[in-house]
Amino acid sequence: MPNSPPDNLELLRSEIASRYDELSPRLKQVASFVLDNPNDIALETLAVNANRCDVQPSTIVRFAKVFGYSGASEMQRLFRDEILAAAPSPSYSERIRQFQERSDTVDWLLPYNVMREFAESNIIALEHLRDAVRKDDLDRSLELMHGAHTIYLAGVRRAFPVAAYLAYSLSHVEKRAFLLDGIAGMTAEQSWMLGPDDLVIAVSFKPYASETMAVVERSSANGAPVIAISDSRLSPIAKDANVCFEIKDAEVRQFRSLTASMCLAQTLVISYAYKFGLDRSAEK
Amino acid sequence: MPNSPPDNLELLRSEIASRYDELSPRLKQVASFVLDNPNDIALETLAVNANRCDVQPSTIVRFAKVFGYSGASEMQRLFRDEILAAAPSPSYSERIRQFQERSDTVDWLLPYNVMREFAESNIIALEHLRDAVRKDDLDRSLELMHGAHTIYLAGVRRAFPVAAYLAYSLSHVEKRAFLLDGIAGMTAEQSWMLGPDDLVIAVSFKPYASETMAVVERSSANGAPVIAISDSRLSPIAKDANVCFEIKDAEVRQFRSLTASMCLAQTLVISYAYKFGLDRSAEK
DNA sequence: AAAGAATTGGAAAATATATTCTAAATTGTT
DNA sequence: AACAATTTAGAATATATTTTCCAATTCTTT
Incomplete structure (x- = not known):
């Protein structure tokens, strides 16, 4: 029904929350499970998640479609990406990669920029250390x-x-x-x-x-x-x-x-x- | 070859590290990718992981078998469980509550807290440096x-x-x-x-x-x-x-x-x- | 340099998983 | 209480993913 589905987890979560009331009973079950157990959605198969919230697999697919996705897999992608991007441990290499890409455009002949870039990446490294040790x-x-x-x-x-x-x-x-x-x-x-x-x-x-x-x-x-x-x-x-x-x-x-x-x-x-x-x- | 495969991530990691030398070149590639990118192993399909470490999907399966698993899926289970275990019940509001509690009183006898505290203050110092130089x-x-x-x-x-x-x-x-x-x-x-x-x-x-x-x-x-x-x-x-x-x-x-x-x-x-x-x- | 052993790539087969579809059940309306 | 509309369950189908297997290659040994 919606034209473009939420493309990040946070958006999806608030969308789910705000439309919760209009959902049918089974879809409500799915909704609260999804909000409470993002990691299960990300990591388990449709069958086990369906089982966990006492619903048929097809219901989860319907749920995803209600929010504009082509299917449950597309929605699951969001949850997986969230872990890959923000999770404690080894989002690290990805973050560094993104960071370096971004810094491709800075002018490395200006020491001031070098300083900023360096401070930034050290901060990322420290955040990683803090979470990974x-x-x-x-x-x-x-x-x-x-x-x-x-x-x-x-x-x-x-x-x-x-x-x-x-x-x-x-x-x-x-x-x-x-x-x-x-x-x-x-x-x-x-x-x-x-x-x-x-x-x-x-x-x-x-x-x-x-x-x-x-x-x-x-x-x-x-x-x-x-x-x-x-x-x-x-x-x-x-x-x-x-x-x-x-x-x-x-x-x-x-x-x-x-x-x-x-x-x-x-x-x-x-x-x-x-x-x-x-x-x-x-x-x- | 091994009787029982490692049944938790930490065991697997050290097993991989200690047997690294005996592995064939391709399996070494897989080994270091697996150690460096646990989240990718947990969340991505065999095909994309294979692609990331420049190897055939079947090589990853062979890798898992070398360490005693029935296949790549069984090994992947370990990585997924690690993520699921890390956040036992990350209901949204619960997470925020825990976070706010955290910073109140730190027990300095726990090295883990010292680490966090230290990383935090170093981050602040770097931010200051970045802005003040x-x-x-x-x-x-x-x-x-x-x-x-x-x-x-x-x-x-x-x-x-x-x-x-x-x-x-x-x-x-x-x-x-x-x-x-x-x-x-x-x-x-x-x-x-x-x-x-x-x-x-x-x-x-x-x-x-x-x-x-x-x-x-x-x-x-x-x-x-x-x-x-x-x-x-x-x-x-x-x-x-x-x-x-x-x-x-x-x-x-x-x-x-x-x-x-x-x-x-x-x-x-x-x-x-x-x-x-x-x-x-x-x-x- | 040739033969054998081990390793690897890749396509075919098997399996697991997601999606669709239809009949049944439920709900709401008159 | 009967009918229409909506929702749901579950089997059937489609798709995605993993695993197996064999031929090609690379490495060892003689």
Whole structure:
């Protein structure tokens, strides 16, 4: 009946709400189910949804047609897109893609624009981090940190600032922490000494550094637990890790940021300080 | 081959990660797509997912079988259930109520809350940065960077990661850059050598480090231009600086973040690369 | 370099799912 | 209470999607 059906979920929801009264009994059943269980509509088949609201599949099709769609599938598309676009986790890549498309038109020769673009994508990365980090991983990390006599930080090149920050701030909350900095090629030697009493936090991103891989492999073989901060579960350092954080940092035209990784690092240190609050002093 | 397939997403993910190496090339493609885009697997048809990772639909079926499922559909069920479980009963009004409740009292003993809180404040800091940085400061910085034969980075303690990042990424856009790292107490000696052809980018925050102050003073006296990244115009390193960025980083209960500073650092490097685009290679 | 093994692409078959259609049931009207 | 109009159930049909299977290709081994 309506000329053009609502083309986003929010519109559809209010349309359903406002026309609720004119609907027939069965269609009302469908209406309230649809409003209350968007995820079921998105993910389950017509048959099971029909069953859930105690209705025939064909009734749901009729419902969709009443609101102007060609069928239930077309309406379902809206619900699926909502999850893909706005859902907690991995709308991420899609958002980034859209964002980058949009930014194709900005003038990259103006530093001011670069700044704005960069701030924007870092914000997106942080939002993603906030929603995607798993409670459980954080808890387990804190336990590992608490149990460790000393924490060793591994990370070179792009990952180095993160490792350096961890070393610095951990020692400021009075946790013994050393940076495996590989000065004079010492890294290999240094990792010999690590054992079950210690903990390695290894940070490594895409073209994974062999130094960091070696540290993880060796210390893990010696029985030292490992927390990995990396960009993929498939990362070589994720393999042997007891906990692996998968961080999707912002990427703007080839350049990858560290914002999300730094934020995670801060979270680990501060949570640790609060939970086992030996510190008091904290960093100034 | 495996007796019983993983029956929850997390298990499946780690199973995929750990067996990644033994997979054939096409199956690897599928594996990383599956890990990176769980929502697509949950919501899109085999055909479109196959297309997205540039593979035949049948390959995805084979992938699912390798991990013990009867077919792709059975595996997809896991991904769908994950979404359904994440939002148990997201009735609209209920969701809003929960959201409003959330921000009232946060329990800081729960790392998860710390993470959320931290991400939020970093986002705010970035928004501030985006709006507060002066066009003119950026332009002048780029000119100084362009004019310099070599850029030297100064920053210790909390500021060290920022300086390290700048050194790393500048050299990746083919700008000569050295970190004045003060190893073996060399900082003083190193800064003797700086002159009008060089540039110092100094990073320093609240309890200002004397090392960094010394570098700025001495090199500036020798005629080297200085860009300061600091938290106040009154900072000792701002005095002698040609350009001073005043960065208000997030502060959560005593702990200061580096997010905004890192973002500014990235902006400088990337703008430089675009404007004077010597790079081409960039960082990978 | 050839033979065998494993992997892959793609079309055909099977299955699952959505849609249509008609007869039955319900509702409202006189 | 009878009739028309509307709504509904459910089987039949159409469509979409997945799965299977085999030929083509690529990789290994000798």
